[in-house]
Amino acid sequence: MAYTAKIGPSILSSDLSQLGRECERMMECGADYLHLDVMDGHFVPNITFGHPMVECLRHSIGPDPFFDMHMMVSRPEQWVKPMAAAGANQYTFHLEATTNPGNLIKEIRESGMKVGLAIKPGTTVEELAPWAGQIDMALVMTVEPGFGGQKFMDDMMPKVSWLRSQFPSLDIEVDGGVGPDSIHRCAEAGANMIVSGSAVVSCDDPRSVIALLKNVVSEAIQKRSLDR
Ligand SMILES: O=C(CO)[C@@H](O)[C@H](O)COP(=O)(O)O
């Protein structure tokens, strides 16, 4: 069992005028990585930022924080090289946004980034499965992508459980409405990379919330390894 618990705050809900400072604050509070939501106003009905912002963030906060790019964009192929050049570490694209996932996976790897593959709530996990052996991380969306602060979709958990049973060492990420109220469900199902936006960024004590989320997931991983 190679995977470990990792918490990645989504900075979408933070004060965007202070993005660099907010990223540093999350890392100081114990974040393992940063989840950066890129939205193009086409694949999802919202717009955030692109590679120029990522490049500025990388310069401002230094080489260490791991940037997981959640690419909620149509034609994800077009941003692979610019994101790699900007300092992204992982390029997580949506299965629904491309007709040739195999080629895109290859391009991401050749650009030196890790590969994440995301599915929206309406996409089955069986559609992702053929690619699972070629990716570093599967992202199971637990809200419809586009906005922070939505309600966690508990009915996505069977997808996580199935993936964990089929791919015991794959990194599995959940994203959307995840916080202290829903983390137990995610951890029991087998998720190990936890994106949390509003529950972490907008609370009074992000350090405690990050620690809580991490403890719950670490304990579930330990229990799973003892049960095997
Ligand atoms: O990708 C998305 C939304 O599309 C997420 O990363 C959210 O931004 C997470 O925020 P919360 O749902 O945790 O507030």
Ligand SMILES: [Fe+2]
């Ligand atoms: Fe996201």
